[in-house]
Amino acid sequence: xxxxxxxxxxxxxxxxxxxxxxxxxxxxxxxxxxxxxxxxxxxxxxxxxxxxxxxxxxxxxxxxxxxxxxxxxxxxxxxxxxxxxxxxxxxxxxxxxxxxxxxxxxxxxxxxxxxxxxxxxxxxxxxxxxxxxxxxxxxxxxxxxxxxxxxxxxxxxxxxxxxxxxxxxxxxxxxxxxxxxxxxxxxxxxxxxxxxxxxxxxxxxxxxxxxxxxxxxxxxxxxxxxxxxxxxxxxxxxxxxxxxxxxxxxxxxxxxxxxxxxxxxxxxxxxxxxxxxxxxxxxxxxxxxxxxxxxxxxxxxxxxxxxxxxxxxxxxxxxxxxxxxxxxxxxxxxxxxxxxxxxxxxxxxxxxxxxxxxxxxxxxxxxxxxxxxxxxxxxxxxxxxxxxxxxxxxxxxxxxxxxxxxxxx
Amino acid sequence: xxxxxxxxxxxxxxxxxxxxxxxxxxxxxxxxxxxxxxxxxxxxxxxxxxxxxxxxxxxxxxxxxxxxxxxxxxxxxxxxxxxxxxxxxxxxxxxxxxxxxxxxxxxxxxxxxxxxxxxxxxxxxxxxxxxxxxxxxxxxxxxxxxxxxxxxxxxxxxxxxxxxxxxxxxxxxxxxxxxxxxxxxxxxxxxxxxxxxxxxxxxxxxxxxxxxxxxxxxxxxxxxxxxxxx
Numbered sequence: 106x107x108x109x110x111x112x113x114x115x116x117x118x119x120x121x122x123x124x125x126x127x128x129x130x131x132x133x134x135x136x137x138x139x140x141x142x143x144x145x146x147x148x149x150x151x152x153x154x155x156x157x158x159x160x161x162x163x164x165x166x167x168x169x170x171x172x173x174x175x176x177x178x179x180x181x182x183x184x185x186x187x188x189x190x191x192x193x194x195x196x197x198x199x200x201x202x203x204x205x206x207x208x209x210x211x212x213x214x215x216x217x218x219x220x221x222x223x224x225x226x227x228x229x230x231x232x233x234x235x236x237x238x239x240x241x242x243x244x245x246x247x248x249x250x251x252x253x254x255x256x257x258x259x260x261x262x263x264x265x266x267x268x269x270x271x272x273x274x275x276x277x278x279x280x281x282x283x284x285x286x287x288x289x290x291x292x293x294x295x296x297x298x299x300x301x302x303x304x305x306x307x308x309x310x311x312x313x314x315x316x317x318x319x320x321x322x323x324x325x326x327x328x329x330x331x332x333x334x335x336x337x338x339x340x341x342x343x344x345x346x347x348x349x350x351x352x353x354x355x356x357x358x359x360x361x362x363x364x365x366x367x368x369x370x371x372x373x374x375x376x377x378x379x380x381x382x383x384x385x386x387x388x389x390x391x392x393x394x395x396x397x398x399x400x401x402x403x404x405x406x407x408x409x410x411x412x413x414x415x416x417x418x419x420x421x422x423x424x425x426x427x428x429x430x431x432x433x434x435x436x437x438x439x440x441x442x443x444x445x446x447x448x449x450x451x452x453x454x455x456x457x458x459x460x461x462x463x464x465x466x467x468x469x470x471x472x473x474x475x476x477x478x479x480x481x482x483x484x485x486x487x488x489x490x491x492x493x494x495x496x497x498x499x500x501x502x503x504x505x506x507x508x509x510x511x512x513x514x
Numbered sequence: 515x516x517x518x519x520x521x522x523x524x525x526x527x528x529x530x531x532x533x534x535x536x537x538x539x540x541x542x543x544x545x546x547x548x549x550x551x552x553x554x555x556x557x558x559x560x561x562x563x564x565x566x567x568x569x570x571x572x573x574x575x576x577x578x579x580x581x582x583x584x585x586x587x588x589x590x591x592x593x594x595x596x597x598x599x600x601x602x603x604x605x606x607x608x609x610x611x612x613x614x615x616x617x618x619x620x621x622x623x624x625x626x627x628x629x630x631x632x633x634x635x636x637x638x639x640x641x642x643x644x645x646x647x648x649x650x651x652x653x654x655x656x657x658x659x660x661x662x663x664x665x666x667x668x669x670x671x672x673x674x675x676x677x678x679x680x681x682x683x684x685x686x687x688x689x690x691x692x693x694x695x696x697x698x699x700x701x702x703x704x705x706x707x708x709x710x711x712x713x714x715x716x717x718x719x720x721x722x723x724x725x726x727x728x729x730x731x732x733x734x735x736x737x738x739x740x741x742x743x744x
Contacts, residue, residue, distance in 0.1 A: 109629075114623070117611070117612070117616075121611035421620070422595075423595060424595070424620050424668070425592050425597075425621050425625065427588065427592040427593070430624070506569055511603065
């Protein structure tokens, strides 16, 4: 196998018969190239979807109130539904197991000033639980605490871009920001994988905010995450029941879609998961198809090559080549060509994906790439296929009587 | 060297079979220069294929160098061919992408000889057939006569017991035919057994013994009287 002379013989055959070497090599390269590109693009689509859904905790549920669209129990339609503090207590009592994090939420668009720099931001009064809901990550200081809530402290956690807008390069931590006449102390700066919009929020304790701006017990909306132990169906059942009970509590027609709106990310997650599954199946299907096409291609070419060489093999046999040496020669050639061609196809594919990576972002293909084990596996499959494809005709050629082979024109 | 007793061979043709060799007896001693004459269909090529271990026989005995040839598998046939026999074909049968010296060296490669030794030996035989200066040419760059001389050098390279030549001059004009026949005569004079198949009377007459074949049987076997065995 590692006989130098034998390799020399094989290199000569390969290099002196460029057309057939190129043909078989091209088939393999092309199959692997297509395979790599396809998988890469498929993975790119997957990455895009993954990224679209990292902005918020993917088990989050948001509940908003609006106006009724249907009359119910003698009440007219168009009635405004208002959440109040007792709704918080109601939900937490009824769904102790199902709810993981919970925060009522009041928000307003307000002017924030720090030493001459000013801008408008959405200010939200929330519970400390709001941080995991938004997937916010503290980079300086801390988020709000229950102690802040209890004391109705005038403290705020600001988004990274708020700090950048108002403080430039300086740290905002410990500084006071004037928000429409009231000074709040910055206790933390956060960033948010959800993107720029999510980094322009200002969070303040719910009680502080409610006390100052809503001198009553009104709440704009609720955010919560459901217990991650629930599966998607259970989570959807939970949010449906929650909706039903809230509608009952507020005398809303159960069929009224406008008055109380519950948005459960589980629904989106399920859709995405189903879509991803379909996408994966399609990619797998096309990938296997490409491989099969490659295998058929290399098989055909090997049959053709051996056919073309029948006479040469006959000469070799007449000169003393044993059947074993004929089979060995053809197989080593076949494996050598497929391995080299497969590897180059792989490399071309990987580099093409790298080169195209950025420009494909506008087509929802993000960071197209292939796991090494997938392509190496595919290359090995093709090499094995090439070996078998070479073995069968080689075996047959080695069995042909030399006299028949010699008469072959 | 070659001893054949009651040799039979048939080829299946569709459902029937064609009886080509019908009980041949032939004995060729070492150092002889023998030609088999016959028109096409007489069975002469079949005989050469069997003698050359390129094809099997159905009945009878065949002894090559004293060894009974029977139930020979492909591998052992290949080894015996390599060791005892050298072939010269009508259509030269050189490998087109190999140079003259590589073609001559090929049987030595299958003997497992090292590259350097192989090249030296191949060059020696190319020199013997007068083609030393054409050693690195491809067959397509050689004339018909030169190709056949390369083929003769290749047949001699392993220093076989017998050189089998199947219509060695069939594809050559008369001038080059003569040079190839002269070459075969020369190697016979050095002691090599040479076995030529031809349908040309004037080629056969240049050998020492003519065996005439017709319809699968030997009709005559005579020494050419122009000269005595060397």
